[in-house]
Amino acid sequence: MKPRLTLSVPLLLLSAAATAAPIGSRNALVVPADSIRYSVRVTNNNLCGLTVTNWGFLGNNFALRTPSFEYPLGSGFDHMPRAGLWIGAHATDAEGSFIGVTTAAQDGIAGSSPQASTEFTPACLDIRKRSTLVTSPAYDPEAVSEEDLIGFYSDEPARTFSPEDQHRPLNVLVRQECYDWSVLDAAHFIILRYVITNLGAWPLEGVHVGLYTEFASGNKNLCSMWPPSAAFCTDGSWYRKKWVQYDDSLRLFREHYCRMLPVPSACNLSAVPAWVGLKLLGTRDATPADTGQHVTMGAWLYSPGDTTRNEDSERYAIMSSGHIQDLSGPDFQPYTGDPCELLAVGPFATMGTGDSIAVTFALVGGTEVADIQQHARAAQRLYDAGFDMTVPVEVSLVFVEAEPGLARIRWLTSAGTRWNVARSESGAPWTPMGGIEADGGGHAIFEDRTVIAGVRYGYRLESQRGEAFGEAWVDVPRAFAFALLGAVPNPARDGLRISFTLAEAGAVRIELLDISGRRVRARDLGNLGAGSHVERLERGGLAPGTYFVRLRQSGRIAARPIVLIE
Numbered sequence: 001m002k003p004r005l006t007l008s009v010p011l012l013l014l015s016a017a018a019t020a021a022p023i024g025s026r027n028a029l030v031v032p033a034d035s036i037r038y039s040v041r042v043t044n045n046n047l048c049g050l051t052v053t054n055w056g057f058l059g060n061n062f063a064l065r066t067p068s069f070e071y072p073l074g075s076g077f078d079h080m081p082r083a084g085l086w087i088g089a090h091a092t093d094a095e096g097s098f099i100g101v102t103t104a105a106q107d108g109i110a111g112s113s114p115q116a117s118t119e120f121t122p123a124c125l126d127i128r129k130r131s132t133l134v135t136s137p138a139y140d141p142e143a144v145s146e147e148d149l150i151g152f153y154s155d156e157p158a159r160t161f162s163p164e165d166q167h168r169p170l171n172v173l174v175r176q177e178c179y180d181w182s183v184l185d186a187a188h189f190i191i192l193r194y195v196i197t198n199l200g201a202w203p204l205e206g207v208h209v210g211l212y213t214e215f216a217s218g219n220k221n222l223c224s225m226w227p228p229s230a231a232f233c234t235d236g237s238w239y240r241k242k243w244v245q246y247d248d249s250l251r252l253f254r255e256h257y258c259r260m261l262p263v264p265s266a267c268n269l270s271a272v273p274a275w276v277g278l279k280l281l282g283t284r285d286a287t288p289a290d291t292g293q294h295v296t297m298g299a300w301l302y303s304p305g306d307t308t309r310n311e312d313s314e315r316y317a318i319m320s321s322g323h324i325q326d327l328s329g330p331d332f333q334p335y336t337g338d339p340c341e342l343l344a345v346g347p348f349a350t351m352g353t354g355d356s357i358a359v360t361f362a363l364v365g366g367t368e369v370a371d372i373q374q375h376a377r378a379a380q381r382l383y384d385a386g387f388d389m390t391v392p393v394e395v396s397l398v399f400v401e402a403e404p405g406l407a408r409i410r411w412l413t414s415a416g417t418r419w420n421v422a423r424s425e426s427g428a429p430w431t432p433m434g435g436i437e438a439d440g441g442g443h444a445i446f447e448d449r450t451v452i453a454g455v456r457y458g459y460r461l462e463s464q465r466g467e468a469f470g471e472a473w474v475d476v477p478r479a480f481a482f483a484l485l486g487a488v489p490n491p492a493r494d495g496l497r498i499s500f501t502l503a504e505a506g507a508v509r510i511e512l513l514d515i516s517g518r519r520v521r522a523r524d525l526g527n528l529g530a531g532s533h534v535e536r537l538e539r540g541g542l543a544p545g546t547y548f549v550r551l552r553q554s555g556r557i558a559a560r561p562i563v564l565i566e
Helices: 184-188 312-319 369-384
Strands: 040-042 049-053 082-093 096-103 128-130 148-154 172-179 189-198 205-214 242-247 252-257 275-282 294-301 339-348 356-366 396-403 406-412 418-425 431-437 443-448 456-462 468-475 483-488 496-502 506-514 519-528 531-537 545-553 556-564
Touching: 049 148, 049 172, 082 172, 082 312, 082 339, 096 312, 184 189, 184 356, 184 369, 189 205, 189 369, 205 312, 205 356, 242 339, 252 369, 275 339, 275 369, 294 312, 312 339, 339 356, 356 369, 369 396, 396 468, 396 483, 396 496, 396 531, 406 456, 406 468, 418 443, 431 443, 443 456, 483 545, 483 556, 496 506, 496 545, 506 531, 519 531
Parallel strands: none
Antiparallel strands: 040 049, 082 096, 082 205, 128 148, 148 172, 172 189, 189 356, 205 339, 242 252, 252 275, 275 356, 294 339, 396 406, 406 443, 418 431, 418 456, 456 468, 483 496, 496 531, 506 519, 506 545, 545 556
């Protein structure tokens, strides 16, 4: 196992006092070498806290405790020391033809300077922030999201890092756009859009674009010093504790903390409850039009300086292979492996001088597998809608529950949106059940009192165009069962509404536990009858983080995780 130590190289975080050059002016963007400013911003508008730089590196390499990819933001759970753009192509310069790959991040030592890991150089004086929110000081009618972060960087002049023999730049300029929203499912992802322009005198052929990531999840609140290590963190090292999977249909690579094999029984998943991942959204707006592109999902055992990936030709072979890496081997399992990954797309058609291509990714989070998949689909729908939040592209299923004679479903969607509800009985064709309209808070609630005990039903919302969203299935019980249905909202800032059912009457108690199992809140509800109940549990000044709601009655116990945020 390779140790991860802090290097003595300081993290350079310079901020420009001068105003950035106009976004639309290419000549004004490329600044003289003596005016280069390495600039950093951290997103704080939704549940994803991401460090964004103007040299292509994402995260802070755990050199600081600030969010690197903290999800949920404020919880202390960080998930990614480093990530960055890779661009590869068959190129030409004054010395002749070559295969080139320029990278913004590579396998490296946690705690070292992110600037020492990139082959890109800032091409703007600062990262520009703008917002669609009219109440924001950064309001701009040209903004795409509630928090746009825009920066530029290029691979000129060339930078070479050992053990690579020589790096020859592609002479490209990158416009990096970061978007985020705070509403509905969009609160769980950050969009990263890259517009890449060929500034060279020769064309680029066979261009591939990828995003490298090293996910590593842990609780920084349990670490006395930084970066995380077995010596400083009460839960041990964060590395070699990765359960990784790839959802091919979603083009989503995802990771969850897992302490050791076998998966999942020995994982201790509650130590870091969330899944995080990287999703490829698409290549819309690429010019000229491209066909025959394929997706590559490459992964390998973390190994800084590995000579099998130190040369550009070797990196290009990885990102252009069209291969989806099998993740079942020991290099990709908790304890026996420590994977890094690359999600790439290409080839693009010939890029002449001045031609541009655009590739868009999303960093996504979610508590359960179904959650991160839902958030990934929401990111795709938003991308497909051209980032138009007025289009009802997001539907979040809040809860679905059933009791004898009643099924109840609640969705969260755009306020005032009208939907048709459809139902399927045990997999039969979908039939209309009527229309509902989301209230001012975006809640669309449907109650079905025609259900039959013992039958399984599916429900979904359908738009006026016939598109289906928010599908959910539920079994109608023959009698009430002892069950903790969930907490709303989750994540929560204040109190929680706890929904549960009881099979019989009796004394009931609700408790709130921290991740170590210590009881931090408790409420005796007295004797309650059989059936459905909703009770409120106050937060009472508890710190942000992951907790467990526990329901007790006559020796019966049920528990569910919840997240408290700032």
